[in-house]
Amino acid sequence: MIEVENVHKRFNHQKVLDGTSFRINSGSVTSLMGRSGAGKSVLLKIMIGLEKPDSGAIWLDGKNLVTLNLAQLNKIRVRFGILFQEGALFDSLNVRENVAFPLKERTKLSDRQISEMVDDHLEQVGLLNHGEKFPSELSGGMRKRAGLARALVTKPDLVFFDEPTSGLDPITKSTIYRLIQKTHAQREMTYVIISHDIRGVMDISDEIMVLNDGQIVAKGKPEELSQSVDPLVRQFLTGSPDGPIKID
């Protein structure tokens, strides 16, 4: 589905991505793990074309996103759904308008059809009764759910989740994970989850990749990874301060 090939990116002499390469299979749920500041968010921005890498390529259906111009990129972006860290709901619009926004902008559906689709998706994330509220009136979990509804409402092929559970309580966390699982089961979509919540994503992922120092240092199915003897992976899993990764 999407392939990242030898991507390099540096900010002011600090290497963030250093030859990152991987491939994500169509229809799978892939989790990209890494410490905070390991370059996950930058990688996501590069994958959706918000940032240009210094070198390397992002392949999607035989096209290199890096070399496309904005108009071409926008044509491909239509197939993306993205759940940003804090939901990134538009402050000036209420929940319904937020969810309807991508439909209004990208499709020529009638208001009625849009309204029906929005209702569907709001119901799915359990926010049907909060449609008239503004983002500032919502809790963090509700914002993420609304963001999820907005990411999914266009029926994208490829959905990116940027830290879908950060800053949430355990119950809300598992609710979100269940929602991800549920929606994935309904439609054939490729999910890319960026997270550092390794235990959470273990249950829902088909494949897990670990990003460290700008490179993919380990990848495999969750059960393979949990069996791994690699000290770095083990440190990740246990969350121990001792190990190959040292935090100064």
Added chain:
Amino acid sequence: MKALLMMSTEDNSLIKMALTVVSGFLSQLGGALIMTVMALKSFFWPPYRIREFLRHLDFIGSQSAFLIIITGAFTGMVTALQGYNGMHRYGAESLVGATVALALARELGPVLSALMVTGRVGSSMTAELGSMRNTQQIDALSSMAVDPIHYLVSPRMVASIITLPFLACIYGFSGMVGAYFVSTSYLDIDPGAFMSGIRNYVDISDITHGLIKAVVFGLIMSMVACYKGFYATGGSRGVGVATTKAVVISSVLILISDYVMTAIMF
């Protein structure tokens, strides 16, 4: 020898520092200008977001009107008092009307209303865009194939440019009303003399020049505010810093450009 080397490296670093400062300033200026051109150009491209545009017209115009009326009235009143103070000595009290009208039409109306709007609207534009940047709303727009400059910056800029001349008009008018009341009731100036002074001394060019100024101020204010907000980094503190800078920079630019325009036009 060693000292010499050190000196030369110090010199180098100084030059480098100066270069970074200058290039930083120039790249900001360039960035702001590019964004302005993009925003103004793309305003005329579809899709037309009329409601979004109306929202900004409302925020910048209608909702500022009260503030503008109040500040304008008091400005006019105090200008009348001060003008009377000076005119009285020469027995030219009838010129108070003309004085206030000219001051309001050419300088005070456009400049002070632009400064008021900068404080009220410019700051909120920067803060809004800055927080949208920091909560990834701008990224979200791009990722939905919506041009954030077209969606966010264009309506703000165009609304500012359109609205500010009108606000300057309202400012000037309410200032004149204030001056009229102070002059006729408190300073005992003949109402007829007040009005005929305006008629004789205010030229249509005074008003048009004031309006041209207001248009430029609207452009400057929205340009600085949008640019600072759009590229704000560093979380809520960054947004705060950007807001302060936007207000300071646009106020300073408004006053500088006022001088330049006055020097050119009169």
Added chain:
Amino acid sequence: MNKISLELRVGIFFLVALGIIAYVWFKVLDYGSSNGFLLKAKFRSVEGISPGSQVQIAGIKVGSVRDITFEPDSGRAVVSMEINASYKNVIPEGSRLMVKTRGLLGDRFLVIEPGKPNARKLKPGEEIKLISEPTDTQKVLESLAVVSQDLQVITAETRRQLVDEKGAQKVDRILTNTDAVTKDARDIVAANKEKINETVNNAENAFKGINDVVSRNKPKVNKSVDDMESFSKNLDKTGSKFDRLASDLDSLTQDVKSGRGTLGKLVTDESLHREAQGLIRDFRGLSQRVQNGPGTLGRLISDPEIYFEARRAIRNMNKTAEEVSEVTPISTLAIILGSVFR
């Protein structure tokens, strides 16, 4: 907040703002009621008048100058004025058009002095035939300078004859000459009296101070002329008592030279000149202050009165500068006369 809809609020805002603009435009500034009609007039000079200049009748603004073109055939400036529609069929034929100056340093504008009320009324596009050309101060002063040069020649001759030859006949002839010349001079002065008065009035408009000086000196001028007249008449009558007269004349000339007597005072008194110069200096200082002053805002706050008068001065800088040069000859006239009689 949502009681009044967004659209309504924006609509109200712009309607009110446009209403204000319209009110100011039509009611306060009285522009725009522009379906007026055109009247034409030909001037030899329209110095200080430009498109937009006011046209007044009895102090009421009735229109403005639309444009000014040069007509090569007649060598005149054709001024077309746009008069408000409400003055259609009001301005009678035989009205007189003149250029006036407002205030101390003010704009120039056109004034229509209506003709007989029962005369035919002017139709749109017609020409006002009666024109009062703006007075050309320069010309009046130039003719005066010519007179004074003539006088200088005569007096120089007189003095030479008196000192060198002392022949009674020659003196007689000279005296007749002087008499004729003085008469001539009187005639010229009398003929130009109106013009001089106009000059003085003009100067009065521009410089009140000069007016004072001139008016203070006016009787002296008249008196001087009288003195000179009676002096020459006396000479004429008493040709036989030559010796006494000659000595009288001598002492008189001495008086004139040393600055005694009225004529002498006028000739030698430099205060007129100095006062005029002081005024010019003051004016220069004023315009310089205006030119070098800080930004308009600053000017407004620091000295609004000067600003408003001087703003118009700057707008008409050329014009006012010429006015200064027009007035300068008045002060040099004193010097010229001084050198003549000394």
